[in-house]
Amino acid sequence: MMDKVKTNPLKNGIAAVRKDQHIFRLVLMLIAWMLFLAITRFGRFYSLLNFQTMAAQFPEFGIMALGVMVAMITGGIDLSMVGMANLTSILMAYLLLALTGDDGGLPAYAIPLVFVLGLGIGAGLGLFNGVLVTKFHIPPILATLGSGEFFIGICMAITGGAAVSRFSRTYARTINNRILGDMIPVQLLIFIIVAVVIWFFLTKTVFGTKLYMLGTSPKAARFSGLNTNKLLLKTYLTSGMCAGLAGLVMMANYNSARADYGGVYTLQSILIVILGGVNPLGGKGKISGVILAVVLLQMLQTGINRFPAISSYYIFLLWGGVLILVMVLNFFTERNDGLRFKKLVTTKF
């Protein structure tokens, strides 16, 4: 134990990053981009306010990406994140409206209540997906595509498409705020909590190990005595809770809730998760990769806005280019592994 304490944690960290080629590559890209910005747009990018702004922006889709990651580790996918998020936030917005006092304030229990209920609603919607996948055996991609549309539909039906707003500003002021001496955005804090919780579940608990196993081979998982249906239910429940939370963050950021907020996040979160190195076939993927991808994407997006002359559409080109580039580089490094593996397989027979 003593040895571990003595060794330089930074060194350990670097060694770990070097060991994982994919993470290493993402870090390099991030550094390259930040260097580029430092050279060309130092003053406009490297300000505290800018970093605070970015840190307040990415949590809403970052949390969604974390949910999608969990689903993808089991070999599934969740296309209904946005639907679940909006449905949750709309219902909670109605609740806040009801709780808003004549003086425009909220009772002290309101915000905790909204979070508890919001997580509950997200969990319920996620469970709905889980049931579609486990009981009705609908492939996750279709089940969540359909349910996503369905949830949005419910949002439209109950709001008629209008935004739900004019609830007490206290909610937005509490969440869309900075704490610790006006330094850390609350949204970032929420993201970190979610990330830590998911990281904890994936790496430190039995549940995490089981998820990776299930994603690797559902059949072997069944033969190992894992309750695969229960695991999948929990998976979609988790992604649902992430979606619910993302909805609550969006509700604070925009001080309102509406059926069509965050429509771009569906594909964006999948892009992030895949860029983060999660295998869409399941069984492989680290939260560190996904967080890096979230940060990289936010940096790209904000960075490119620092160049008024460059069309914001280049952001697509960058995203797509980075994704393909990382994958091709992985191909070159993993091909050697692949050969090694192939050899082992062939020598087996």
Add this chain to the structure above:
Amino acid sequence: MKKTLLLVLAMTFLVSPFLFSAGQAARDDGYEIVVVPKDSSNPWFVRMKEGVDEYREETGLNVYQRGTAQIDATLQAQLVQDLIAQGVDAICVVPVDIESIDPVLEQARNAGIVVITHEGAALENVDYNIEAFSNVGYGAFIMDNLAEAMDYEGVYTTMVASLTVGAHNEWANAGVAHQKENYPNMTLLAAQPRVESHDNGDIAYNVALELFKAYPQLKGIMGTSSYDAPGIARAIEELGLVDRVFTSGTGLPLDNAALLESGIVKSLTLWDPAEAGKAMASLALKVLNGEEIAAPVDLGIGGYNAMTFREGSNTTLEGEGWIIINADNVYDFGF
């Protein structure tokens, strides 16, 4: 290490277009005024960009338009936050969604940035909001056009980009209210009082097709989005309903010249987005320069040279309204 090199090379390749354009970046002296439209590919905002660019050339100020890659309330809010962090001097916004942009604009104002909006009368956190007209008046005006085409009688319905688009629904509501007051022989289709086009001409077309099939008594559709009327017109033409069914709405002249000339659409209404863009930038400059804003405000731009405050508001300035385009004047505007 070869791989690292490869990576750096690839990265450089990827960002090289930006390196080139980085050189021609904005001047650092003087005010930086940014116009944020709903998105950048809608011809409406392409036209607005023309006005903004023209304004930059005229004044030599650092004024530019920057839009999100697609219409999305959250993306727009994030772009504005980004501009706040960047420390621009003034932000002029055409909001996608009133509710979600308001808290962000509050942040902007707290950061000492001048906020000017367009089509955002309901916003609280603005320095000033410019309207080419009032939403109520504009809705009523579209209705007048439709009513005239329909000969003041018959069943009609309304089309909006989406039930979530505030301005469109306000126009439509105002149009319906106007009809109820003034055109007693017209009735709103009760079964489908409002349909959506999702800012997509093809959807507008298909929805119109269905409407005409399902409700043969339908005689008119009031469009709001600039994609609505052209899509509906295509349906009218194809179903052989020309001169039996009518539509009206917003649209740019040259884009719809063919429709107007062929008589499928009798008239469209609009205001010039380029002028609106200029007006916002000009007003922002006035505020930045600390000039007093008192009615009548003269922005030195046609249609915006004697603006007055809307009744009961000290932020919303109204201009002189809208234009009707029809087959006769479609080529007169130059856009």
Add this chain to the structure above:
Amino acid sequence: MDEMLKLKLKRISRKNEPYLFLVLLALCLLIEVRSGQFFAANNLVDIASALIVPGLFAIGAFMVIVSGGIDVSFPALASLSVYASTTYLLSIDYQGGVWLAFLLSILIGAVLGLFNGIFIGYFKLPTLIVTLGSTNVFRGIMQGALDSKQLATIPSGMREFGTSALFIARNPVSGLTSRMPVAFLVFAGVLILMFLMLRYTMFGRSIYSIGGSEVSAHRAGYNVVRTKIIIYILVGMIASAAGVIRVSMMQQLHPTNMLGMELKVIAGVVLGGTAITGGRGTLLGCMIGTLLIVIVENSMILLGIPTSWRSVFTGALIIIGTGVSARQVISMHKVKSRSIKQPIRRGA
């Protein structure tokens, strides 16, 4: 002989298409009952014309799914190729026929398809990742590099092609007319060609073979890499043709309004019984599935569903539709596994 008949019946009952067809029929009847308009000649023509573009996309998506992949890039690909070719034709003030638009767009589509194909075939990257990436790349090129804008006018050839009609259907009651676009012929032509290709060429069979087992296909002597690249080139070409048709029919070019169609197209293909794991599926089923989606999307008003309930209905349909087909696949498996235990037992 009796045995043969039984066998045949058994095989038919295992197929997905008959069930799907019944679902389709039920939906049509429901619309007919609610509106009395569904089986009117003009409505059928409208549905057929609305099927053209999603139908073409579905053919491409179908090939990819059968080969064991999934492609989400075709709308972006089609948008880019049609935008590039149309702006070029406008810039040279082209006055000729539509063929050049098709040719140019299909050529560009082939190149873009090759782009996908190289990453998928040669680098062996997962198809979802590549196409997700290329969607963004194509879009970035179109909107960033080409600075795409809505085009109010399109070349005259495309305009004429878009408005020309095979025949005009007239509803005797309402007097409404609908024209059957000539473009339908293109769709039908591509459909027939692809049907023939999938059934009567070794290339077509190789798509099924690769979807069934890539290793076996390689050992049997198929050039898997080349086949995959060709598949994506073909998909690029078909999608681009769909793009030209879409623009011609709309008489205007909205660069982005095809984006976002991918998920519904794929839903239609899978609804049509195509195995998402590859290897199995028929073009007929794929077309029925797509038709189902197109009809639902275009019959909300005929069904009298209020605008704000639209998404509830579409979402529910996708869930129920895929749920029914998933159920059917499972019950098929159950029948199969039961047959193992019957007197003539077969090992697993």
Add this chain to the structure above:
Amino acid sequence: MADSLLKVVDVYKSFVGVKALQDVTFSIQPGEIHCLAGENGSGKSTLIKIISGVYTPDAGSIEINGRQYNKLTPIEAINNGIQVIYQDFSIFPNLTVMENLAVNSELSEHRKLVNWKRMRTIAEDAVSKIDFDVDLDELVGSLSVAQKQMVAISRALIFNTKLIIMDEPTTALTKREVSNLFKIILKLKERGISILFVSHKLNEMYEISENFTILRNGKVVATGSTKELDAEKFSFHMTGRKFTKRHYRVERLSSEPMFEAKQAGVQNGFEDVTFSLHKGEILGVTGLLDSGRTELALSLFGMRPIDSGQFYMYGKPVTLSSPKAAIHNKIGFVPEDRLSEGLFLPQSIADNVVISEIDRLTKKAGLVDKEKRAEEIEKWVRELAIATPDPNNLCQTLSGGNQQRVVLAKWLACNLEMLVLNGPTVGVDIGSKHDIHGILQDLAKSGLGVIIISDDLPEVLENCSRVLVMKAGRIVADLETDKTDESVILSYMM
């Protein structure tokens, strides 16, 4: 000696510094059935790939019909009449029998178009050559393993085939299917077709082949006539080790049975199955593939819960409704298909070992108890002698025998009372097989109840104290292995 059909002379092949084949020389005469044996990793498959032109040798040459090739391509190999039937048969499960049969010849003739009539003719011809009765329009995916193999053999015969290489063709076949296969091989021999039969089962080698070649570590260690080979020599050549047979005997049988099945049945599987298992006993269950033995195995593990009768554990009725319930009752299961059912190949050996007992390796709130976990892993890797430098390596880096040990370790880690093994040594080479048997016997001695479900009769006879023979879903015999032999068991099975 007549001219050889195929001659492999002084072939060398290495991969990334690892010598896969060294100085390999052997030959096959026309009409000869030649058996190629060797442990996993001995270089068998590399040799096959060299003969079929997939790999080019680093040195040495290949002679076919007297013509020498330094660089043989797959097409040349096929044109020279060499066909390989791989273990997975290289079939397309999603296509019909007809298409599977015809596709290779259509491809080799560089056809661009498909003529379904011609394909049917080709397919009909192909199946008629070995009198294979099958519905040509059936999907291959829904055929039995034996039928799939027949499809592969028929397909190989479409060409002017002179040599068929069969890579462990009997692995997944039942006894009856194996004898059927042998009949066909003899029929092919009559037509002058040579067979290179890759196997590591001595009894099969005896039964079918005339000559043999054994590879070990990439070298030919023995070659000659099969008649001169005996079991002892065979295992020595294969492994380089000497084995002593250990017949298992129960030493201290408890009076109370540990596990009992009474009139247990599963619809369409088995019925009226009654037996008991004592602590320390190894019980064999054998029968043909369709005898219900697999279903019984699945029921014992809760994968196919019984719908009649009752299971008892120490006299108490237990309901095995799911694998979890079975594990809860301390019953473990080693599935037949190691690769897809037993292991998570792309995951670490460590996780594979602990996955089934993972619920016990926790502190509060589902947290993994790292120390306990490491202890367990270390313990089982050591006890089962899993050959790995680091248990965090991926499971796919292990050889087949070691992988099977991981599967065993996974269950033993669960602190079991009873272990059910379905075909425990299918596809495992002799050395590992011997080791695995040793492990099982030791475990039983220490009090574990073991049920081995297998149709490998020598395996059953050597390891089990009692054997149940199943036929058509019923137990037809309960024999003491001391007092019986293979022929008696076979007579009950058939």
